[in-house]
Amino acid sequence: MNRNVMITCALTGAGDTVGRSEHVPVTPEQIAESGIAAARAGATIVHIHVRDPETGQGSRKVAYYREVVERIRASDVDVIINTTAGMGGDLVLDPHDPTTFLEGTDLVSGVDRLPHVEELLPDICTLDCGSLNFGEGSLVYVSTPDMLREGAKKIQELGVRCEMEIFDTGHLWFAQQLVAEGLIDEPAMYQLCMGIPYGAPADPGTLAAMVNQLPEGAVWASFALGPMQMPWVAQSILLGGHVRVGLEDNLYLRKGVKATNAQLVEQARTIVEAMGAHVATPDEGREILRLKARS
């Protein structure tokens, strides 16, 4: 357990959480400030979504990403920047007439999910490695092999590290296929996302089965939603992985107590350190991920 563990803080996500906690950052300025606070609390990486400041809904607008990233880069804290590239995969079907799309659909090609990555060149961006039902109702998250190969190739050309988000065991299979095809630069980086209905559950045996299939030397992290967020920090460390916390995945510090991103990072740090491991600094994270030094 004497090793460096990277803490990613997922600052806000795109979920319908704005009205459920006053701590969920909405405007680019709030998101940047929350990220800076998380970094001060020990986050190695911040994972960034943006929201429409008017509606609070998730957005793909480059200008919002630009403001968040520039504010963080201009601050006096050091942190590795990871922007999502998962937005633009939402297909909402009418269950009784499923070739009709409903409101909420936001579905674009693999490359069209990447303009902010191309402009801002974050250290890392994500790639969601498959399709699945996302929650109840009739929302399908769509990322097909064709889209994913094009997206991966573009990310590789941009020189950005690709974090492959894995929502179920079939996504891991496809991620390994991307690696085998040379579309992912070394070190391959896997984020095993657990407990998101209806992807892989936050079940220790399921995680172990996935980790056993990872290639030797892979860099991987795992997180789980809601009340399993903190137990999963321990679970990931036990199996040799890195960790992720933050308001994207969980709103509570403990039952009944709403958290800030910085508080969630602090609690993760408590677990990391009580288990005898160390929180990786951003520079240590850059070494693990073979990222360019901070400019």
Added chain:
Amino acid sequence: MNRNVMITCALTGAGDTVGRSEHVPVTPEQIAESGIAAARAGATIVHIHVRDPETGQGSRKVAYYREVVERIRASDVDVIINTTAGMGGDLVLDPHDPTTFLEGTDLVSGVDRLPHVEELLPDICTLDCGSLNFGEGSLVYVSTPDMLREGAKKIQELGVRCEMEIFDTGHLWFAQQLVAEGLIDEPAMYQLCMGIPYGAPADPGTLAAMVNQLPEGAVWASFALGPMQMPWVAQSILLGGHVRVGLEDNLYLRKGVKATNAQLVEQARTIVEAMGAHVATPDEGREILRLKARS
């Protein structure tokens, strides 16, 4: 290992296999004959898809199902009849303009996948418990929670046993949700489908993780594709499950030797018996599944 193992024979499927083996049955008569031969070879259950006799493509036409089922029922062999209800979930996207559907799309509501079940009242029909990428390209198999709840309710009303097909761990999670909501009659019946890209891989650890999550007393089977079909017969038995073989999932008896359905059933029977277990007769299968006696 001293137990009864049900062998399901999946006769033809809907895959693009007709040109790849002369043994793949295409017309209703061929499918029925192949099922009758499989039953004589020891199959407890036949799992039935139908195909357009002209094109060989998978079909949802009730008349074809009717002919297959009537021929089998009129024969002198006893076998439990399981018809697919998974057809009608195919969405083929243009990866560069993904809200445009391409040829190959065949996407209907949960209830619209069931007219042959309503008319023919097979012993069992399937329910594919989620969405996922199906193979390479941009084909998404779509079955959303809304669609699935409606389909499950209809199957329950018809008094048909519902075999929940599970293509990844998130589908299992949703299947358990259906059970919890009372939409699946006892005994809940799970088919763990492994090795279909890009669902759960044919990996022993992944199967074990799924089986560990099944409720006590669940009736489950598992199969794997291609050359893993026969090893997976052994794998399922070892973990307490039933088995499935057949040309839907694998065309070869051994390397270079094309199989008939009956030969695949015989080979499965060889493994079942060499491991000290017994192949369940259709009547023993009816007891396990609490089906009505043969009329």
Added chain:
Amino acid sequence: MNRNVMITCALTGAGDTVGRSEHVPVTPEQIAESGIAAARAGATIVHIHVRDPETGQGSRKVAYYREVVERIRASDVDVIINTTAGMGGDLVLDPHDPTTFLEGTDLVSGVDRLPHVEELLPDICTLDCGSLNFGEGSLVYVSTPDMLREGAKKIQELGVRCEMEIFDTGHLWFAQQLVAEGLIDEPAMYQLCMGIPYGAPADPGTLAAMVNQLPEGAVWASFALGPMQMPWVAQSILLGGHVRVGLEDNLYLRKGVKATNAQLVEQARTIVEAMGAHVATPDEGREILRLKARS
């Protein structure tokens, strides 16, 4: 994770640790004081060995146990008392002439390991469910089926809860045999001891395999030695178990910093609470273990 976790503090053990940390309690008074401090820090249960105050070596002398237990019972803290009954199983062989016993041998019958239990009637006593090599050299820990059945029967007659210590998967098999034979009262209580050479390693997969074999409703805990002590607190909680820390198993709070028992309990409590669980009070522990109320 919203559940009560019992923390056992194993105060001193019988290992050769006295010279390696000034915090290892040796005299009955020191052991009692260390136990009282551990209870104040949150320990639900104290697990007690005694040592010869002159030599620091582990001892089976009833008078030492009596003093420790009486001091704790007379104190103003509440804690569940668990005395070892594992002493008296040491066989040290001459490897070149192995029917010759060497110094260090202390091997008595199952019942002869229990006089202090009979006299002091602790809430719990241990039963080490098998034989194995204990460390390097030629020390075999010996507990045969015949001895164990006699010991279990005696413990049952005394009305003391039996904690079955499991050092490898074969010991778990035998423990289940004891339960099946009616020699263990409900609830059966298992302590899965990991990382003691050459028993089961502190490996998550090995623990998961053991836990998967436990009967529904079993009360179990697990611990690991040395630097794995704190990670294993998290590991046990994740799989639904209780936890054990203390100087018997680990001398360090973190690298280079020697711990007291109370500090180890505090650190375990930190992990339990950061993961969203609660430390069971002694009264809550009595309920879980169906022990008599404190007199």
Added chain:
Amino acid sequence: MNRNVMITCALTGAGDTVGRSEHVPVTPEQIAESGIAAARAGATIVHIHVRDPETGQGSRKVAYYREVVERIRASDVDVIINTTAGMGGDLVLDPHDPTTFLEGTDLVSGVDRLPHVEELLPDICTLDCGSLNFGEGSLVYVSTPDMLREGAKKIQELGVRCEMEIFDTGHLWFAQQLVAEGLIDEPAMYQLCMGIPYGAPADPGTLAAMVNQLPEGAVWASFALGPMQMPWVAQSILLGGHVRVGLEDNLYLRKGVKATNAQLVEQARTIVEAMGAHVATPDEGREILRLKARS
């Protein structure tokens, strides 16, 4: 599954089985003949114990081993020869006075278990990597770290391949320690012995946990006792291992039908081939194990 699987036939063992099946070979001639028949049936390796022809009890007498090995070598079949070196570890205690040894005790040093290996130089000999309770009663099988290191060193000096027999997870830990200390030549060869009370149970999860801990490229096999013998052939193949059958471990071909060694090998071959794998010839086995060519 397209790989070569070595079948070991364990011809007779030392268990109390002579009166329980007329097929258990007893005299050196019978053991040799049974081994020759097993080889003709497809065994890649024969694993040899010898028995006292008068009493049927297991023996360590070199003359018996010599006769068995010479007869097999003089025959016209090719087979890899593996002699046990596990005899001489039996300690039978009086449970009420456990420093008194009872009849049945046969306990000698690590090197004193090897004279037949030194004289006959078989291709392979075994090394039982730890101590454990062996069956009910008070029989402890004793193999301490000191004894094992001396035995391993001697086997290495003789140029014989060492098959490390693993009866529980702690034995595997010690085996890996032997490898780390350079006492085992490459390729390290592990035999995972399951279902022998009270060692590791014949449980798929336990085997998977052990296999996950083996080093990349290790050559391993696994077997299980009694009615689990044939299922375990399939289990080992599924996880990438080799297999062992034979009258040492199981007397029945199926319920109520007593087997010969050759019949058990044939049944194992049936499973291997039905799963799509191949039975390794002795020459293919020599390549896998990097043994010298047959002289």
